[in-house]
Amino acid sequence: MPETYRAEIRQLDLFADMEDSNFETLMRGTYVQTFPPRIDLITEGDPSDFLHIVLSGSVDLFACWNGRETSMATVRPVSTFILAATIREAPNLMSARTLEKSRIALLPSEDVRAVFDTDGAFARAIVRELAQCYRTVVKNTKDLKLRTSLERLANYLIRHSARTASSEFELNMEKRRLAAFLGMTPENLSRAFKGLEPYGVKVSGSNISISDPDDLARFAKPDLLIDDYST
Amino acid sequence: MPETYRAEIRQLDLFADMEDSNFETLMRGTYVQTFPPRIDLITEGDPSDFLHIVLSGSVDLFACWNGRETSMATVRPVSTFILAATIREAPNLMSARTLEKSRIALLPSEDVRAVFDTDGAFARAIVRELAQCYRTVVKNTKDLKLRTSLERLANYLIRHSARTASSEFELNMEKRRLAAFLGMTPENLSRAFKGLEPYGVKVSGSNISISDPDDLARFAKPDLLIDDYST
DNA sequence: ACAGGTACTTGACAAATATCAATCGAAATC
DNA sequence: GATTTCGATTGATATTTGTCAAGTACCTGT
Structure with missing residues (x-):
């Protein structure tokens, strides 16, 4: 993987404080790919094989039920998605597709979980990220139900x-x-x-x-x- | 604090794997209180001074805006609430009131954050809890928007x-x-x-x-x- | 420049949901 | 046991929101 991507990812809050060796472990299995617009990256219900990081472009998180579809969020650089599913080793609750040409880093979920189990700094960073995500969804729910x-x-x-x-x-x-x-x-x-x-x-x-x-x-x-x- | 409460809390997923000494630190500032029904425990917007644990009874998490009110969730034993706000040192997004006579443990948020910063096992447990909470809210949003x-x-x-x-x-x-x-x-x-x-x-x-x-x-x-x- | 597609808009209508007022009924209080 | 209170229900009505069927504007690729 090119050094520039590596530096970009390392600077993310999520990875900034972790051990060098653990970061290397993560990067070993990581690859970066450029996708055209309107490409499905993830389908809800699929196992969460990779933690995704949007390096450039943007990604739509959406969900479907009974023939209806709704947009849940837009992910913009530089941030991750499918973190909760990765951690819980659970199926993705949302689908994801690129909105425009996008560069996405893919980190094998197994590696993320393994490093998470040993690197306290990484675990703490994940907590902060998840707490932020949680609060965002709660705000969203209030918006929907009260307005x-x-x-x-x-x-x-x-x-x-x-x-x-x-x-x-x-x-x-x-x-x-x-x-x-x-x-x-x-x-x-x-x-x-x-x-x-x-x-x-x-x-x-x-x-x-x-x-x-x-x-x-x-x-x-x-x-x-x-x-x-x-x- | 009575030993029975302490044991009850220690068995929670959130506290089960942490260091003894850190658990003791947490318990030092913790107190357990019994509240009558319909008592306001938390008002949204307040700083998150305590992580709350429902030991018995039940608690309604609700939110208000512009004179309207909605119920967001019911917390039943044995689980926590206001975890995300505690971690982010941010104001509570939801209010909480007892639904019935309830026993609640209150852990000073400062202590929770301090132990979180040093105890990797605790951080990992928080991650799992938050990931669960996040996924629950996402499911809720899908329910609301698609049905x-x-x-x-x-x-x-x-x-x-x-x-x-x-x-x-x-x-x-x-x-x-x-x-x-x-x-x-x-x-x-x-x-x-x-x-x-x-x-x-x-x-x-x-x-x-x-x-x-x-x-x-x-x-x-x-x-x-x-x-x-x-x- | 043109054709075709796609998003957006508009109007008419239907369905879902909220509001208001009145009533009912069960639990709590006296 | 009578009274009060409060949640639940019901009916009438208003508002909000969705659906369907045009038509329009805009972009795209040839």
Whole structure:
């Protein structure tokens, strides 16, 4: 594996503090592959053979049941997915596909578990990562159960606006995926955008501008315990 | 702290493998308290001062936003809650209240973090616990996003029936809480029970009987990747 | 430039779900 | 035993959300 990838992975919180020898053990079985867009990486129910790390590009985590499909999360560089399944040696709960051309590192789950069993620093790093993931999903559940779709969209836009530190920005995913992520149909998302017009939200293609952020916030009522993805 | 509690806690997966001396450190600051029903233990947003362990009774984890409230989970003996917030030294995302008279052990979060930093076995146990919690919340999200309320209720009943290994059982919580947990209103839950009558679900107070489990399952389409809480 | 596909939008309609008000019924209190 | 209280139910209605069937706009590849 090229040295540049190795250095990139080593710098991740997850691997930064572990023993050199253990890191080497992990890297020995690791390979990095570039995938085209829209490639299925994982199907839910499959055994978790590899811990995946997104080095570049982006990956959609989604789930299906009874012919329906929903988007659960987007993984962007540099972070991992399928960590919980790897640790528990359990089937993946979500499927994954590339959204664009993406470079993915694949670490054999067996190796991850083996190193995890002996390297305390690695175990602690995994704890922090999992605790973060857990809290993100809990926030998501609160968003889904406590808010209407219009409120979810309004808060999503406010979060996005905060991330880009700008009241005008581009949606970084297709509206159909955004709709699935927010738990609604594409048709409903269209109408929800219309429904936010009175609060100063202007939509033109994937370009969003918020003319009066305070007005939108009065409607959306963003809450640190739902919308702050930093803790 | 009485020796019986100590032994009870020591046997938990979370504490079973750690160093004796570290366990002693943890227990030094721990106290056990009995709470009456309907007592608030934690309010969301509060700092996570204590890791809580339910020794007996049961605890409702719930969340609020904008005057609305929903139930997120029920914690039953013997397990912990507020683990992720403790580890990340972050505010609690959920509130907690006793459902009945309950014995709760309280471990100072600082001590938990200190021992976590030095005891690899403890860190590994936390990983397994958190990975489990994470997967549970993911399953919950899939349930919410991919199923209608009628389907959620049907699958809940099937899971409950499987847990008690019987086609007749008692609901172990108020219907209003069940409604909140399933993401619907109490009125809707009443109607949902009626809606399941054609599939052989009979309700009398909190007593549920399923006359034709296969018929109900054909409607509910239970799925290991949503409904199996063991992995 | 054009054709074809795909995402997005819109309108009409249907289904699901929430809300409000009233009532019922069982458990708790006096 | 009567009363009170509170959760559960029911009916009527409103709102939200989804579905279906167009039509439009945009991108892509030839």
